[in-house]
Amino acid sequence: MTARLEDWLATEQQLASATPDPAPTQEPDRRSGLDRLQAVLRGHGPAAPIGRTLDFRLVEVEHGRAVFQGAPAQAHYNPLGSVHGGWFAALLDSAVGCAVHSTLAAGRAYTTLELKVNYVRALTDRVARVRAVGEVIHVGRRVATAEARLFGPDDRLYAHATTTCLVFDAEAAS
Amino acid sequence: MTARLEDWLATEQQLASATPDPAPTQEPDRRSGLDRLQAVLRGHGPAAPIGRTLDFRLVEVEHGRAVFQGAPAQAHYNPLGSVHGGWFAALLDSAVGCAVHSTLAAGRAYTTLELKVNYVRALTDRVARVRAVGEVIHVGRRVATAEARLFGPDDRLYAHATTTCLVFDAEAAS
Amino acid sequence: MTARLEDWLATEQQLASATPDPAPTQEPDRRSGLDRLQAVLRGHGPAAPIGRTLDFRLVEVEHGRAVFQGAPAQAHYNPLGSVHGGWFAALLDSAVGCAVHSTLAAGRAYTTLELKVNYVRALTDRVARVRAVGEVIHVGRRVATAEARLFGPDDRLYAHATTTCLVFDAEAAS
Amino acid sequence: MTARLEDWLATEQQLASATPDPAPTQEPDRRSGLDRLQAVLRGHGPAAPIGRTLDFRLVEVEHGRAVFQGAPAQAHYNPLGSVHGGWFAALLDSAVGCAVHSTLAAGRAYTTLELKVNYVRALTDRVARVRAVGEVIHVGRRVATAEARLFGPDDRLYAHATTTCLVFDAEAAS
Numbered sequence: 086m087t088a089r090l091e092d093w094l095a096t097e098q099q100l101a102s103a104t105p106d107p108a109p110t111q112e113p114d115r116r117s118g119l120d121r122l123q124a125v126l127r128g129h130g131p132a133a134p135i136g137r138t139l140d141f142r143l144v145e146v147e148h149g150r151a152v153f154q155g156a157p158a159q160a161h162y163n164p165l166g167s168v169h170g171g172w173f174a175a176l177l178d179s180a181v182g183c184a185v186h187s188t189l190a191a192g193r194a195y196t197t198l199e200l201k202v203n204y205v206r207a208l209t210d211r212v213a214r215v216r217a218v219g220e221v222i223h224v225g226r227r228v229a230t231a232e233a234r235l236f237g238p239d240d241r242l243y244a245h246a247t248t249t250c251l252v253f254d255a256e257a258a259s
Numbered sequence: 260m261t262a263r264l265e266d267w268l269a270t271e272q273q274l275a276s277a278t279p280d281p282a283p284t285q286e287p288d289r290r291s292g293l294d295r296l297q298a299v300l301r302g303h304g305p306a307a308p309i310g311r312t313l314d315f316r317l318v319e320v321e322h323g324r325a326v327f328q329g330a331p332a333q334a335h336y337n338p339l340g341s342v343h344g345g346w347f348a349a350l351l352d353s354a355v356g357c358a359v360h361s362t363l364a365a366g367r368a369y370t371t372l373e374l375k376v377n378y379v380r381a382l383t384d385r386v387a388r389v390r391a392v393g394e395v396i397h398v399g400r401r402v403a404t405a406e407a408r409l410f411g412p413d414d415r416l417y418a419h420a421t422t423t424c425l426v427f428d429a430e431a432a433s
Numbered sequence: 434m435t436a437r438l439e440d441w442l443a444t445e446q447q448l449a450s451a452t453p454d455p456a457p458t459q460e461p462d463r464r465s466g467l468d469r470l471q472a473v474l475r476g477h478g479p480a481a482p483i484g485r486t487l488d489f490r491l492v493e494v495e496h497g498r499a500v501f502q503g504a505p506a507q508a509h510y511n512p513l514g515s516v517h518g519g520w521f522a523a524l525l526d527s528a529v530g531c532a533v534h535s536t537l538a539a540g541r542a543y544t545t546l547e548l549k550v551n552y553v554r555a556l557t558d559r560v561a562r563v564r565a566v567g568e569v570i571h572v573g574r575r576v577a578t579a580e581a582r583l584f585g586p587d588d589r590l591y592a593h594a595t596t597t598c599l600v601f602d603a604e605a606a607s
Numbered sequence: 608m609t610a611r612l613e614d615w616l617a618t619e620q621q622l623a624s625a626t627p628d629p630a631p632t633q634e635p636d637r638r639s640g641l642d643r644l645q646a647v648l649r650g651h652g653p654a655a656p657i658g659r660t661l662d663f664r665l666v667e668v669e670h671g672r673a674v675f676q677g678a679p680a681q682a683h684y685n686p687l688g689s690v691h692g693g694w695f696a697a698l699l700d701s702a703v704g705c706a707v708h709s710t711l712a713a714g715r716a717y718t719t720l721e722l723k724v725n726y727v728r729a730l731t732d733r734v735a736r737v738r739a740v741g742e743v744i745h746v747g748r749r750v751a752t753a754e755a756r757l758f759g760p761d762d763r764l765y766a767h768a769t770t771t772c773l774v775f776d777a778e779a780a781s
Contacts, residue, residue, distance in 0.1 A: 125338070134336045135343035138312065162308040163353075164299070169309035170352040170371055175345020179337075182344070197344055198576055198597050199547060201375040201723050203752050203771060205745045222756075223727045223764055227599060228546055230725045230767070232754075234744075242745055245752070247769055249546050249597055249725060251575060372750055373721060373771050375549050377578045377597060379571045396582075397553045397590055401773065402720055404551050404593070406580075408570075416571055419578070421595055423551060423721050423771055425749060473686070482684040483691035486660065510656040511701075512647070517657035518704070518719055519697020526692040527685075545692055549723040 086213075090238040093214050096144050097154060103128060114255060118189035122146040133179065141176050141217075143183065149221040151183035157210045167207040173235060174202050177246035180219030180233040185250045188224045194255040195229065202246045212237045227252060260387075264412040267388050270318050271328060277302060288429060292363035296320040307353065315350050315391075317357065323395045325357035331384045341381040347409060348376050351420035354393030354407040359424045362398045368429040369403065376420045386411045401426060434561075438586040441562050444492050445502060451476060462603060466537035470494040481527065489524050489565075491531065497569040499531035505558045515555040521583060522550050525594035528567030528581040533598045536572045542603040543577065550594045560585045575600060608735075612760040615736050618666050619676060625650060636777060640711035644668040655701065663698050663739075665705065671743040673705035679732045689729040695757060696724050699768035702741030702755040707772045710746045716777040717751065724768045734759045749774060 116124070125132055126143055136142050141155030153176050163169040178200050185195050208215065219233035229252050235244040290298070299306055300317055310316050315329030327350050335346040352374050359369050382389065393407035403426050409418045464472070473480055474491055484490050489503030501524050511517040526548050533543050556563065567581035577600050583592040638646070647654055648665055658664050663677030675698050683694040700722050707717050730737065741755035751774050757766040 131338040133338045133343060134334050135345055138334045139345065160308050160312045163356075164305040164307045169307060169349060170356070170374060171309055171313065171345060171349020174348030174352065174374070174376070175343060178344040178348065196381075197378050199375060199377045200344060200348070201373060201549065201769065202348070203373045203744075203769065204371050205747070205750075205752065207370075222725075222767055225727070227601075228727075230727065245744055245769075247723065247725065247767075251599075253575075375595065375723065377570075377595065379573070379576075379578065396551075396593055399553070401775075402553075404553065419570055419595075421549065421551065421593075425773075427749075479686040481686045481691060482682050483693055486682045487693065508656050508660045511704075512653040512655045517655060517697060518700040518722060519657055519661065519693060522696030522700065522722070522724070523691060523693020526696065530685075530692070544729075545726050547723060547725045548692060548696070549721060550696070551721045552719050555718075 087238050090213055093154060093216070093238060097142070100126065100128070100142070100144060115191050117191050118186040118193070119146065119148055122151065122183055122187055135175060139172055139175050141179070144216070146183060146187055149184060149188050151180055151187055151219045153179045153217045154214055155217070156214055157208050157212055159210055167209050170202065170204060173204065173208070173244045174200065176215070176217040177202055177233045177235055177244060178248070180217035181231040181246060181248040182250065184219035184221050184231045184233070185224065185229045185252070188221055188229070189252060192255050193252060195250045195252045198249045198251055200246055200248045202244055204244050206241065206243045208243045214238065215243060224252070261412050264387055267328060267390065267412060271316070274300065274302070274316070274318060289365050291365050292360040292367070293320065293322055296325065296357055296361055309349060313346055313349050315353070318390070320357060320361055323358060323362050325354055325361055325393045327353045327391045328388055329391070330388055331382050331386055333384055341383050344376065344378060347378065347382070347418040348374065350389070350391040351376055351407045351409055351418060352422070354391035355405040355420060355422040356424065358393035358395050358405045358407070359398065359403045359426070362395055362403070363426060366429050367426060369424045369426045372423045372425055374420055374422045376418055378418050380415065380417045382417045388412065389417060398426070435586050438561055441502060441564065441586060445490070448474065448476070448490070448492060463539050465539050466534040466541070467494065467496055470499065470531055470535055483523060487520055487523050489527070492564070494531060494535055497532060497536050499528055499535055499567045501527045501565045502562055503565070504562055505556050505560055507558055515557050518550065518552060521552065521556070521592040522548065524563070524565040525550055525581045525583055525592060526596070528565035529579040529594060529596040530598065532567035532569050532579045532581070533572065533577045533600070536569055536577070537600060540603050541600060543598045543600045546597045546599055548594055548596045550592055552592050554589065554591045556591045562586065563591060572600070609760050612735055615676060615738065615760060619664070622648065622664070622666060637713050639713050640708040640715070641668065641670055644673065644705055644709055657697060661694055661697050663701070666738070668705060668709055671706060671710050673702055673709055673741045675701045675739045676736055677739070678736055679730050679734055681732055689731050692724065692726060695726065695730070695766045696722065698737070698739040699724055699755045699757055699766060700770070702739035703753040703768060703770040704772065706741035706743050706753045706755070707746065707751045707774070710743055710751070711774060714777050715774060717772045717774045720771045720773055722768055722770045724766055726766050728763065728765045730765045736760065737765060746774070
């Protein structure tokens with residue numbers, strides 16, 4: 086096992102086993118996107134059910150950047166014997182969406198309008214973990230764009246993506 | 260329940276419970292893409308493990324067109340309380356990929372280079388089933404493109420996608 | 434020359450030479466998108482300067498659909514001896530954008546957020562004219578999507594595209 | 608005028624006025640993509656006719672990276688009074704395509720399969736010059752991907768793009 090994979094697994098372990106901090110006392114809608122994502126990271130929900138179903142989770146977040154880590158498995162395979170494009174898309178969509186979310190002030194929300202994924206290499210469960218690193222490109226008053234790359238512990242690139250998100254006042258969403 | 264949803268559920272039931280035909284005797288690589296997909300439809304594997312994990316399956320296939328049906332569920336949700344973009348992408352990717360596959364002669368294979376998904380509306384488990392209908396746009400000697408739309412029994416559109424696939428001689432893939 | 438190409442050239446000729454109707458008396462911002470595009474079609478500006486530069490123009494418009502016609506020429510070539518991808522993109526962008534515009538009520542405006550173009554075949558000036566036909570897929574309160582195909586008089590497909598547009602109250606654009 | 612814009616204009620001037628080096632003696636198809644692009648940069652054709660029509664040109668190229676510079680003008684406008692999306696697409700398409708081309712060995716060629724452009728900000732002729740900087744993301748045996756950003760002398764971002772290209776043996780193109 087490489088040093089980097091060890092590091093990735095240790096991060097996962099630590100996040101999974103940490104005693105949650107006392108829950109934030111502020112109402113969710115009084116917290117910035119970054120505050121909310123950091124609460125998720127520390128075990129204060131809500132985490133995404135899709136993450137449990139597809140075995141991936143948020144492992145890092147800062148302003149404008151979010152990282153998801155996942156474990157490729159046979160349950161994610163297409164009939165051809167490698168990970169299905171939908172699994173890549175789930176991690177990449179999460180990474181770009183949370184990168185955008187991490188830049189939003191309290192009271193602001195976002196929704197994903199489109200995602201384009203490029204598939205670069207086949208992926209199998211011989212790769213223990215992959216990471217999708219999302220970063221914002223542009224955040225405007227009404228629209229944000231971001232990109233993400235999905236790679237293994239040896240830096241091999243498996244896929245990359247860009248997204249367009251709508252950003253708006255949370256009350257305007259109804 | 261609408262007549263259309265009843266119809267969709269009946270199709271699903273029938274495909275799940277049908278006694279498989281005798282397995283095709285031809286080697287998989289002697290069969291056309293359409294023959295192989297029709298075998299999958301009739302219960303002769305291999306179906307996609309991702310389909311079991313995310314609760315969707317192939318329900319129709321003909322030359323240049325493939326339809327997948329899925330059941331939105333809380334296990335597919337993002338933290339915001341609706342179906343995660345990765346679930347849409349999994350169905351749409353399957354629909355466009357199999358639409359392309361259905362046009363390939365024996366000995367030919369494909370791989371997906373990119374997929375762009377537009378998310379049009381939030382989806383929840385109040386919608387019992389959705390369908391992703393994929394159709395080829397262009398199939399050339401080296402490249403194929405296709406599109407798909409994902410909608411509910413009342414024809415409400417939730418997402419749509421286009422793809423670019425590489426097509427090649429199966430032996431050239433190694 | 435095929436009957437269809439003759440037809441396309443006749444339309445172009447007729448639009449170019451028609452005596453403009455009396456100019457619409459309503460203020461532009463009191464007119465719907467369709468009214469404004471029909472005025473452009475009948476020679477009441479403003480037409481797009483890019484259309485003169487790249488030799489293409491609007492030839493048909495109805496609710497949710499817009500058609501642009503262009504003349505491939507050596508001035509549009511890449512160094513490889515065929516029409517540059519930017520020329521395809523200009524026609525396709527116009528077709529999808531105006532398809533969206535044609536659905537907007539007076540006082541509403543749009544802006545293009547993203548465009549994805551698939552290049553299917555090389556194009557040269559041996560093809561006298563091509564058409565880009567744009568059609569809306571979904572028009573919501575804040576976002577619209579549309580698609581377009583670019584083909585010759587013999588129905589050969591050269592490229593296709595999808596777009597995501599933001600739609601908003603014109604006064605909100607400032 | 609900012610120092611950076613002065614610098615950009617000086618580069619343009621220098622490339623336009625330089626006495627071409629003696630033309631390369633090697634046959635074009637014996638030269639690598641980078642060699643061919645550097646010849647174009649130094650005035651040994653063929654430059655792209657579309658560049659003359661739309662007023663942009665190659666200003667830098669190295670392995671995996673190509674930069675185009677253009678002058679926004681009213682001739683590139685849409686009817687709304689800003690630069691048309693097709694002009695952005697032409698520069699971005701050139702930047703990503705040449706970034707890919709710059710990595711190819713002699714005897715190899717490429718063709719663009721798709722381009723996705725995100726439009727971030729309106730652009731007018733008050734911005735004297737913009738640059739589209741293209742960089743490869745992945746170059747494989749059959750497929751390459753690249754990205755580009757288009758920005759002004761003050762680093763304001765106007766648009767960005769990604770592409771998928773097919774790469775192949777030049778003789779296989781026929």
